[in-house]
Amino acid sequence: MRANHGRLVTPQGLWKMRCLLLLALLAGIERAEAGERNHTYAVYSKVPLYVNKVGPYHNPQETYPYFALPFCKPQFSLAGKLKNTAGLGEVLDGHELRDSGIQITFRKDVSMQEICTTEKLSKVDAGKFRSAVRKDYCYSMYLDDLPIWSMVGNMTAMPQRSKPVAMLYTHRVFDIAYNGNRVYQVSVASGKPVEVKEGDAVTFTYSVNWHETDKPFEQRWDEYLDNAFFEHQIHWFSIFNSFMMVIFLCGLVFLILIRTVRNDFAKYAREEEEAEPGLGDESGWKQLHGDVFREPPHLMLFSALYGTGWQLAVLAFGVILYAALGRFHGEVYEERGEVTQSVLSIYSLTSVVAGYASGSYYRQYFNTPRREMQDSKWQQTMLFTILLFPGVIVGVVSFLNIIAMSYSTSNVLSFTVVANLFLIWIFISFPLAVIGTLFGRHWGGKNTFPCRVNTYPRDLPEATPWYAKWYFVIPATGLLPFGSIFIEMYFIFTSFWNYNKFYYVYGFMLLVYLILMVVTICTTVVAVYFVLNAENHKWQWLSFNAAGSTAVYVFAYAVYYFYFKTSMKGFLQVAFYFGYMSVFCIGLYILCGTVGVAGSMAFVRTIYMNIKVRGRVVLFGMPLRLRRLLLRLRRLPLRLLRLLLLLLLPPPPLPPPPLLHSSSSSPQMSNTFANGCLAGGLAHVSRAARTGAGRIDESGAASPAFPAQDIVQSASASHAPGGVEDRRTWHPLANPRACVRACVHV
Secondary structure (H helix, E strand, O other), X not given: OEOOOOOEOOHHHHHHHHHHHHHHHHHHHHHXXXXXXXXXXXXXXXXXXXXXXXXXXXXXXXXXXXXXXXOOOOOOXXXXXXXXXXXXXXXXXXXXXEEOOOOOEOOOOEEEEXXXXXXXXXXXXXXXXXXXXXXXXXXXXXXXXXXXXXXXXXXXXXXXXXXXXXXXXXXXXXXXXXXXXXXXXXXXXEEEEEEOXXXXXXXXXXXXXXXXXXXXXXXXXXXXXXXXXXXXHHHHHHHHHHHHHHHHXXXXXXXXXXXXXXXXXXXXXXXXXXXXXXXXXXXOHHHHOOOOOOOOOOHHHHHHHHHHHHHHHHHHHHHHHHHHOHHHHOOHHHOOOHHHHHHHHHHHHOHHHHHHHHHHHHHOOOOOHHHHHHHOOHHHHXXXXXXXXXXXXXXXXXHHHHHHHHHOOXXXXXXXXXHHHHHHHHHHHHHHHHHHHHHHHHHHOOOOOOXXXXXXXXXXXXXXXXXXXXXXXXXXXXXXXXXXXXXXXXXXXXXXXXXXXXXXXXXXXXXXXXXXXXXXXXXHHHHHHHHHHOOOOOOHHHHHHHHHHHHHHHHHHHHHHHXXXXXXXXXXXXXXXXXXXXHHHHHHHHHHHHHHHHHHHHHHHHHOOEEEEOOEEEEOOEEHHHHHHHHHHHHHHHHHHHHHHHHHOOOOOOOOOOOOOOOOOOHHHHHHHHHHHHHHOOHHHHHHHHHOOOOEOOOOOEOOOOOHXXXXXXXHHHOOOOOOOOHHHOOOOOOHHHHHHHHHHO
């Protein structure tokens, strides 16, 4: 190979050239990666500034694209270009980042520079600016993934004007702190207000101030966290108070419940021993043993709600745990839409939980193949489970999307986003739900009820105590769980319905979530016990609604929060607020109801596992007499063999029965009498020895039970002089059939 000057290039030289080219390429890649992707910048390199959205400060969901207001665009090729989004969650949160066109250079101060000048404002454009200033519009920007907010303008009172005048801020001052080659903090201040007038052109300017700081880059988000609000002493005290209240109440509930149930067991056992057969006057939850495990009405709907509730319970726990472990994978508030993205991912994966729980619960009420073939509708139940909660979300979101389209807000879901969501549901969520249903039917759908269900249902009692009626049980059950979470609801609502509040205390949220689960189970168990003790066997739907009533209190608190803690107004914001809160409360209703039913089901199985039912002791699902019968059947072959040998072999010759005296009780005479009984079969001796039956003495009174040796002595007395007993009664061959039974027993 020859170079340009005619010299030969050796293979070693060619190899060196390739290495140099590779190093140059790697250096170029490293230089290309330096920037906003890895948050490192070279001196005098460009730092992109993106504009996001604008909207009323008090209506955080009423947001519009930044250039929906007649702001001018700088004369740069990238001005207004849409930034590549990080994921589907960012789009669903309504973020729409576009290049602002403002030139910001790393570590280069700018005193004052013109951004652009608008054309003469028309009547419509001037009206937009006046309306934005009057409604307290603020805009959001992002620099190096750090959010910044500023107001569009301000209503200012003029001396010669009767009404305040809309003043538009035209100058923006960016104050940026850096540490090495990284941006640490950024803030913006607006100034230089001008009056909005029709026919005037508006010139926008900006300035940039850079200053160095020694604070580490990893702590730059600490400036956005409102520690004084979220870590206030009231928050800590409320969490501690709720935790201690839950421990005390749950302990008290369990102590009362265990003591009450134990007393019930003792009372039923005592009544069973003292009462005569057929004359027992029993009442309470014991009488529902044949109906308490009957399938609830509308089994398909109940199974779908039960499966969906378990999916939502696992979803909530997974999202909160993922957010709480943010220090290991990155805090969720640092990335736009990461919480929404995690909700979508975990919801899709937990569809298998919904299918498994729904399929197993539905299958346990069809314990025979014939009944399953005739009455089971598990395919429809599976589809109902898959479509139940997504159908609610689609209905509410479609209504809100229509409103957002009429207002041209940034919350409008495009066709591409809807198509992506549908593909996720049809290719991930749907197949996992089907797989979960199949596994639930074959693995978890076994009928393990400890009591047998009667053919005909029991009538409900006409007179029911007031504390066992549904209109008292349902509201009272949800009050205590709501009391354990309502303070945390205030912090969650405040962070969600405000611009600059980032919720970050997910450890508190995880603790509150666990407290909610425990309190819901405890209160629902108590409610079910009251209902069963009133002889009402329809406890499934009542327990679901009682536990789910917590969501009703949460929705009522949301109404209170809207009217007394916020300044939201307008049809758009009201629709979005109550639409989102409706979806949240419906999900909370299904979640709490499912947890309450699961706890109540475990409680009902436990108390009905050890009860006496009409003379039978039901222990682990099997009557004790049946278990004893099975043990006796194990000895049946040996007894049949003994009987067969006895019938085939000839009996030995028997000596004449001796005359026994009452004073003779020697072992020899006892052995002789016993041998005769074994050979010929004395029925009375065998029956007396086995059942303890008495005999009739000379006076005609029944004597108590006596052993076989006493019978020998009694027989000797009967043959004594003056005895009145019949000798055939005591002869070994007097009753051959009883003799056979006696030999089998021996």
